Amino acid sequence: MRYGLLALFSLAVPATAGELSLVPPIECDLTGPCYIQQYVDHDPTDTASDFTCASLSYDGHKGTDFALPTRDMIDQGINVLASATGTVRGIRDGMEDLGYSKATASQIEGRECGNGVVLVHKDGWETQYCHMRKGSISVAQGQQVNAGDILGQVGMSGRAEFPHVHLSVRHDGKVIDPFDPDDVITCGETETDTLWSDVPPYRAGGIISIGAAAGIPDFSNIRANTVPLPKPTSDALVIYAYLFGTRKSDVIHLALNGPEGSVIKRDILLKKPQAQSFRAIGKKLKTDRWPAGTYTGTAELRRASDVVERQEFTLTIP
Numbered sequence: 001m002r003y004g005l006l007a008l009f010s011l012a013v014p015a016t017a018g019e020l021s022l023v024p025p026i027e028c029d030l031t032g033p034c035y036i037q038q039y040v041d042h043d044p045t046d047t048a049s050d051f052t053c054a055s056l057s058y059d060g061h062k063g064t065d066f067a068l069p070t071r072d073m074i075d076q077g078i079n080v081l082a083s084a085t086g087t088v089r090g091i092r093d094g095m096e097d098l099g100y101s102k103a104t105a106s107q108i109e110g111r112e113c114g115n116g117v118v119l120v121h122k123d124g125w126e127t128q129y130c131h132m133r134k135g136s137i138s139v140a141q142g143q144q145v146n147a148g149d150i151l152g153q154v155g156m157s158g159r160a161e162f163p164h165v166h167l168s169v170r171h172d173g174k175v176i177d178p179f180d181p182d183d184v185i186t187c188g189e190t191e192t193d194t195l196w197s198d199v200p201p202y203r204a205g206g207i208i209s210i211g212a213a214a215g216i217p218d219f220s221n222i223r224a225n226t227v228p229l230p231k232p233t234s235d236a237l238v239i240y241a242y243l244f245g246t247r248k249s250d251v252i253h254l255a256l257n258g259p260e261g262s263v264i265k266r267d268i269l270l271k272k273p274q275a276q277s278f279r280a281i282g283k284k285l286k287t288d289r290w291p292a293g294t295y296t297g298t299a300e301l302r303r304a305s306d307v308v309e310r311q312e313f314t315l316t317i318p
């Protein structure tokens, strides 16, 4: 009898005593359309390394950036969620979703987090959510929240160059990478000891979006998803791919097929690592109009002999 009681006691002690269990802070599929652009920097020097020793970070980054693919998605009101049960310690709202540039830097100084929420949890844990959409914060100081509760929406306030929610996790004031809380890096290996109840997928770079255009588009239009579609008499037919986390020697394969077969295709070798970039190829109009019908665009990001990611779109030319 006594033996049985002891066994019960040992079962009652949680395996993760004192640890925090997290859910993703964004209500969006992280295998696409949303993605993780940057992780906590584990490199003490002035270069950056994420927890897999890859380059999805930047020097001194103290959190994880959960991104929307394009700026127009802010208007859809994508929810920011509490990653764990806790109490609201503080909020800030009212900053514009301007994004960070030289022109906005002075307005942002000292308020890099933008509109944000800080939650306190048990045992000295704290989570912080940054760059939220102006006017979206729906919790108040002192309020109790459960994991998964809505805090507000994803925006681009403060020091943000693309729409995302930055999640910082701290324990007794120290920055903790929820993907690698013990800070012991095993390059290339997937961590099993994380703070996540269900570990978000690690995408080692990929395709954020693809589309068609009537000429080489402006990067600002690609990032806002406001690239005008080609018309039957447009001067050119262009296919573009918006990429993240690409590495040196990656290849982006672009192809556009129309009702009369291949319009254009090319493999482009990427010569340096880039956090975000785009590539586009196109063909000039040589007759009076483009053939009417359905066009299919394909983009494939290739690394060595692997296809990292692939996306397709269709376009109808009337």
Ligand SMILES: [Zn+2]
Pocket: 038, 061, 062, 063, 064, 065, 166, 167
């Ligand atoms: Zn960040």
